[in-house]
Amino acid sequence: MSTSERNRERDSERTFGDYGGQYVPEALMPALQELEDAYERYVIENEDGFMDEFRDRMRDFGGRPTPLQRADRLSERYDREIYLKREDLVHGGAHKLNNALGQVLLAKYMGKERIIAETGAGQHGTATAMAAAHLDMPCEIYMGRTDINRQRPNVYRMRMNGAEVNPVTAGSGTLKEAINETMRDWATTVERTHYVIGSVVGPHPFPKLVRDFQSVIGREARAQIQDRAGRLPDSVVACAGGGSNTMGAFHEFVPDCANPRFADDSSSAERSSADSQAAQPRDDGDEPREHVDLVAVEAGGSSLEIDEAAGLAPNSATLSTGTDGVLHGAMTKLLQQGDGQIVESHSVSAGLDYAGVGPELAHLVETGRVTPVTVDDEAALNGFHRLSNLEGIIPALESSHALGYLEESHDELGDVVVVNVSGRGDKDLETVLEETEKRDLEAAPDVEVFDG
């Protein structure tokens, strides 16, 4: 079997171990088949130069590559080398454009006429609206009521870029409800519409497709750190909502592991696309790989318990506390009650506020390759203020969870650490001011000063 045949076979697998699959209404199945074909032809095989066009547009329109910046004051504070992967510098202010531009371009190659998407923080909606405007496609975005209220700057940005924003009032009005509503739209208009799903979630082939568009983060970071530090990092830290910046940052490092359980596992699904990047062979040949810890930081909210009676989780810690089940097209880990009802999640950051998580990430956690950890709302807010204050970078509240974890647990992360700053925090200023006033945060500036 040739490499490309083998890749094709692996990439057409619908699952990652026990996770993944295609649990969707029948009407959508032909569209998933069509997308799978397009994924294999354009993304894997670069047919019609699709990937070349995507990379060119990500460079000229998207601003890639992003820097890997040594954070001098954090390095000093933690007495180790801290590097920041600056996805906040991608056009639109977050890693989300990597995927949105890839999918809108793919939809164009597939001959689709209309783009729909859901959004939580508004970052994915903004990225999709920008990509759609850039590529001249009509675009509608579904967004929960609660999220519209807490992410207003992004709502304006989407509308300025010509997208229609449809408020979703069901449930707690967050990402889960927005996804339900987008799926309903898609089931009605599937023949001409492409649904740009915003993370490594949903039915096959979305988790692989999104991961491949996002894996540029880790590919760049891997080369950049070797350049800068002359070695691989001891750990890579990224926040996990659905898990797209997580999988993007981790994917190239998944095979880097001294543990033979992973190093020899050449048949496992998680290596499929790393191998499929045949154009960029690894230079380390048969050398045993250095071990890189991969740490996924989830939103611990205010507590890790689920309130069964109220059907609420005051957290979004799906990998850490969830149980196996099916939501939004995939078997994965979920925040659910014992009888199968999905609970409402909570996080101070809208982009992490989701009761599910990507199936590949669930698989990597289940097989021990990725370590899930949690950081609560307060530690995330402190992370936000600390990075703003020490490094002059205002991070997204989502990314602030990764920075909160760095503060709490840097001793466990080794000598060289890469933290993925998945986005910038301008969108979060209102929330941060409000939440900071409620608390006594050690890293926050004195709010009184603003009040005179």
Place this chain on the structure above:
Amino acid sequence: MSGEDRRPKGEEPRNGERGAKRPASVEPAYDSDVEAAIRENYPALIAYVTAGDPSLADTKAYVEALDRGGADLIELGLPFSEPIAEGPTIQAAINRALEAGTTPQGFFELVDDLETEAPLLVMTYYNMILQYGPEADVRPFVERAAEAGLSGIIVPDLPAEEADPLRDACDEHGLDLVFIVAPTTEGDRLDRIMSQVSGFAYVQARLGTTGARANVSTATHDSLARLSAYDVPKAVGFGVSEGDHAAEIIEAGADGVIVGSALVDIIAEHGADGDAAAALEAKAAELKRGARRGATGEDAPEPEQP
């Protein structure tokens, strides 16, 4: 579908009394209660209500009313918090049922209590089936469904590609697994689904979600034409709300019509004032008359004989 008897060996069909609707001279010719209920009551009326909307006790009265009114098969929705295949009407019904505290346990106790001529099917989402037991596994749900006397299962988010575990469990317990055929289902996929269908093929009348509509979609006619070569009963749902729609659908070659949102609308309107059962019975009779009109070309109002 497989030729073997899907009923556990040595057991009488639970809904044996349904024979009252069957001409006495005709021996039961079908393995499945569900298939028999459609074929023998042609043109069949299949009614859907959400269990627990507004309460499980009300659902019992509604199901019995639909049974009296002429429904030949009744689908009971077991509510799931993320009903992605549902339009606003049934979505709201599911929310009412969940707010009333409807659980799978309560649902099965309702089914234990129900005595209807029409066989009963459960319609729910895959996660509800997976979570019924202590681990993510479909078998405890199917065992309990069989014990309660349900005749089949419909799962709107379970395409044929993912259905093997449930299919096996249903086969083991003599339950039918009904698949949905969408307007987009064609070619190889259609063959694959039709080879797995048991009971009947649920023909989705139009793209999109459930919800009552003002007219019958042309997609219905195309779908029925694509399916005409397959010897499985075909019932059309999504958007059917009036006797005239039922007539048109039967005339186009369907064996049955499925009505959900139009019934749920009646419950939403009359659920509080206690008149819903009578209105549901009357609506079922109207729909059944419409279906008969489609089969015979003339109005045949008396409800007993086809």
